[in-house]
Amino acid sequence: MQIHGHSSIDKKHPISLYSSKQLYAMEQAWFSEGHDSFGLMQQAAWQMAKHIEQLYEKKYLNHHSSASVNFSHRHNHQYRVSIWVGKGNNGGDGWLIAYYLKQAGWQVQIVTVGFEDSDFSNSDSDQVNSDKSDTTAISNSKSSITDAQKALQVARSANCKYERFEDSQNDLRSTALQADVYIDALFGIGLDRTPEGIYKQAIRAFNELTEQNNGLAIAVDIPSGVVASTGEVFDRIAIKADATLCLIARKFGLHTKDGVDYSGQVTDIPLIPYQVDNVAFEPVAKLITTGQAFSPRRQNSYKGSYGHVLVIGGNRIDGSQGMGGAAILSASSSMAAGAGKITVACHEAFHGALLTSLPDAMTINLHDAQGVQHLIKAASVVAIGMGLGRDDKAQALFVNYIQAAMTAKKPIVIDADGLYHLASLQLKNDKLISQLREYSTDNEVCLTPHSGEAAKLLNKKIHEIESDRLSAIKLCAQTYGGNWVLKGAGSLVLERGLDQEQVYVCGVGNAGMATAGMGDVLSGVIAGLLAQQDLEPEMRSLHQAVIIHGLAGDILVSQTNQYNSGKSDRGHLLIGQRGLQAQDMPVAIRHVMQLLVDS
Ligand SMILES: NC(=O)C1=CN([C@@H]2O[C@H](COP(=O)(O)OP(=O)(O)OC[C@H]3O[C@@H](n4cnc5c(N)ncnc54)[C@H](OP(=O)(O)O)[C@@H]3O)[C@@H](O)[C@H]2O)[C@@H](O)CC1
Ligand SMILES: [K+]
Incomplete structure (x- = not known):
């Protein structure tokens, strides 16, 4: 379901576009000033949860344009969200969105992709993905667990329901997977190769489910499968989003090549300044959607x-x-x-x-x-x-x-x-x-x-x-x-x-x-x-x-x-x-x- 393509873009001002390398550099600059990476993830998720509710209510009200509908439907229909999480920080965002939406009264179902049973351990001392580089999983200074793992624990402690896609993929029509809103938190700017095996199947299943259920598909940061720096989609395997909630800065890949077809309506969630040592990052490109106004011609002119x-x-x-x-x-x-x-x-x-x-x-x-x-x-x-x-x-x-x-x-x-x-x-x-x-x-x-x-x-x-x-x-x-x-x-x-x-x-x-x-x-x-x-x-x-x-x-x-x-x-x-x-x-x-x- 498309909301309205890219028409939400502020037409008067060009939008600065950045590569994933620049995004990681912005985050690192922010953290090196002493800011907490998990705090940033919480901020991101909290704001996204609010936007998700607004986007859904907008869709609901559009479908039921009668004024009498108002928000009262909330009393007889609990909003249902299905949140699909991967193992990186994009997935971390997903776990925290689940937590905030549950707090807001939503019926929340999380679908994990690529997780082993051991990933759901409660112990803080678990060495989760300790071989990851600083950029793909920012480890918390006080403990050895990653932000994504912390986010998982927050959601679990709030009793958010989750199941492994690997266990449920043969039963995609199960009620557990029926929802009004589907959130894609599988891959963000860390995607660097073709999603294969279980990831490919999960992306396909996500698209099928949203289509079948006329669900609203919302991508966290960027639709999984779209490469943030180039807009490329490998082998046509990517989430087809109605809306994308773009964190920190607008990604170049959302607006060129395949990205144009997969991103839907893009909303910015800026979170931190685009600078390091007080020097602003130069965008790789600017998105333009309208032309300069022409001045009227002089009366006293001729074809020459x-x-x-x-x-x-x-x-x-x-x-x-x-x-x-x-x-x-x-x-x-x-x-x-x-x-x-x-x-x-x-x-x-x-x-x-x-x-x-x-x-x-x-x-x-x-x-x-x-x-x-x-x-x-x-x-x-x-x-x-x-x-x-x-x-x-x-x-x-x-x-x-x-x-x-x-x-x-x-x-x-x-x-x-x-x-x-x-x-x-x-x-x-x-x-x-x-x-x-x-x-x-x-x-x-x-x-x-x-x-x-x-x-x-x-x-x-x-x-x-x-x-x-x-x-x-x-x-x-x-x-x-x-x-x-x-x-x-x-x-x-x-x-x-x-x-x-x-x-x-x-x-x-x-x-x-x-x-x-x-x-x-x-x-x-x-x-x-x-x-x-x-x-x-x-x-x-x-x-x-x-x-x-x-x-x-x-x-x-x-x-x-x-x-x-x-x-x-x-x-x-x-x-x-x-x-x-x-x-x-x-x-x-x-x-x-x-x-x-x-x-
Ligand atoms: N830093 C912060 O605090 C904040 C970060 N934020 C969020 O973090 C996101 C970036 O997170 P991220 O760097 O962890 O990357 P992400 O996109 O989740 O995935 C990387 C993982 O996927 C894997 N992988 C890649 N390609 C694959 C493939 N084809 N098939 C299979 N696996 C593949 C790759 O595995 P590996 O290469 O290590 O094997 C790695 O494990 C960003 O988009 C935003 O949402 C916000 O919360 C703001 C605060
Ligand atoms: K995503």
């Missing part, structure tokens, strides 16, 4: 005030049908984003089609090298690569036009086949790569690969890119220079400043946008913004373009979106995620541009 985008692409290689659509989509999106003028350098075979769908554009033959070079000098921005083709002839054009754009000192956007050529030039140690890297230190160069293209650019396998997207985008920027978008769920944007770089995670957009042509649309929006010299740098930035693109996609598919009356311009039918087409985007982009002026 808003720049001239030159789109170079849309080739037709001998014997092929060609890729004219890529250039058309890019050009129409540039205009939708507010560019004053567009010229498209594409194969002559597509000039007719281009003018039919975009009569505002001018055209030139892609293979007219002299003419295109001349236009490069006149343009404000050059966007190159969309449907350019990958043969040697296309590569020669690419090199030629990039050289011309660098000589003319123009902002350059490189996408699709342009990225393919860059990758092959890099393999050949071609001097264009170092020239472009050098050029990008003083001039705007934007590059926009998806994971497959990034893999080519870095000469790696796609799964290597996917398993650590943050490192991949940084390596792209190091190798080629420039500002980057790594497209995908929770697209990453890397922008380089004078002496530092900033990574953003795009918190908008949807799976309907995973279709052909969407990348061409993005390249157009980027170029369209860059062309508008009247805008402040932040309003023309790469992350602004990515947000506009994502918001436009969301407007098209969201039935409840505040901006959408339930109609679109395509035959007044609402468009869903399935079947959303890149050609639907320009109208939505125009809409977003207007909303950002109004906001």
Whole structure:
């Protein structure tokens, strides 16, 4: 059961995102100042117990919207919670949540995973997991038992019922496992490998039970199975949470790659300062969900005030049908984003089609090298690569036009086949790569690969890119220079400043946008913004373009979106995620541009 995705995010302020290494460092800094680690776990659990009750009551009231329901249902229905605990500190949180919810009158059932009978011993002198490192189980200074073990004892002393998953897994329909709320406290930021054996079975069973019972699934800190620093889920084994209660600081992995699909609504429980020796930790990235407001245009302006985008692409290689659509989509999106003028350098075979769908554009033959070079000098921005083709002839054009754009000192956007050529030039140690890297230190160069293209650019396998997207985008920027978008769920944007770089995670957009042509649309929006010299740098930035693109996609598919009356311009039918087409985007982009002026 989904509450409402990521819509609870405070839209105005970017949210700082951290890696698990940073989280452990924050905790250690806090403990080294003399603060008690078990005290922190108690704080965490106490606050989570309160949030769990609120989330459940919100769900209950949503389902019974009649005012007469009020909270009186409490008298005839005791809330039931099933808390699944693992052996690390995430499990420790779970045991203490059980304790607090029991105190609050809930019917509590704990399911342990990976525990032996000896783990339930009462004796304080038990050496529990004494081989663990400081970071995976913080031992208490006064006794040898871990915080997680202490938490277990607290719950047991309060007579919280528990059973081993290993003993009950064949009887998942038993009343003991029926609940209103299911809490996932199996793994937190300590997960570092594929959950196998009993853990895999437990995660599957947890998901099945919540589904069958229409239970509310709440993850402690992060859904078990999602890697906090990367957002990766191994073999699709992870808890599917309706809500995540995120402890201390927001994890990067909740908002990119698979994490986006598993985390549900994220609530922060900050607990401690993000600093060591009074110096704040630098987040690895910032989550953005809305764009900068645009200032209205001056009355006294003309088309030249808003720049001239030159789109170079849309080739037709001998014997092929060609890729004219890529250039058309890019050009129409540039205009939708507010560019004053567009010229498209594409194969002559597509000039007719281009003018039919975009009569505002001018055209030139892609293979007219002299003419295109001349236009490069006149343009404000050059966007190159969309449907350019990958043969040697296309590569020669690419090199030629990039050289011309660098000589003319123009902002350059490189996408699709342009990225393919860059990758092959890099393999050949071609001097264009170092020239472009050098050029990008003083001039705007934007590059926009998806994971497959990034893999080519870095000469790696796609799964290597996917398993650590943050490192991949940084390596792209190091190798080629420039500002980057790594497209995908929770697209990453890397922008380089004078002496530092900033990574953003795009918190908008949807799976309907995973279709052909969407990348061409993005390249157009980027170029369209860059062309508008009247805008402040932040309003023309790469992350602004990515947000506009994502918001436009969301407007098209969201039935409840505040901006959408339930109609679109395509035959007044609402468009869903399935079947959303890149050609639907320009109208939505125009809409977003207007909303950002109004906001
Ligand atoms: N520090 C504090 O006081 C506070 C901490 N807090 C909480 O602690 C959480 C971090 O706790 P944690 O470091 O103990 O890690 P956690 O995620 O529970 O699991 C690690 C255990 O899982 C195991 N393991 C890993 N992967 C596995 C796999 N695939 N399959 C099987 N086993 C696997 C791993 O085993 P090992 O590698 O040692 O074999 C280890 O035993 C954090 O998310 C927050 O909830 C809050 O209470 C605030 C106060
Ligand atoms: K968890």
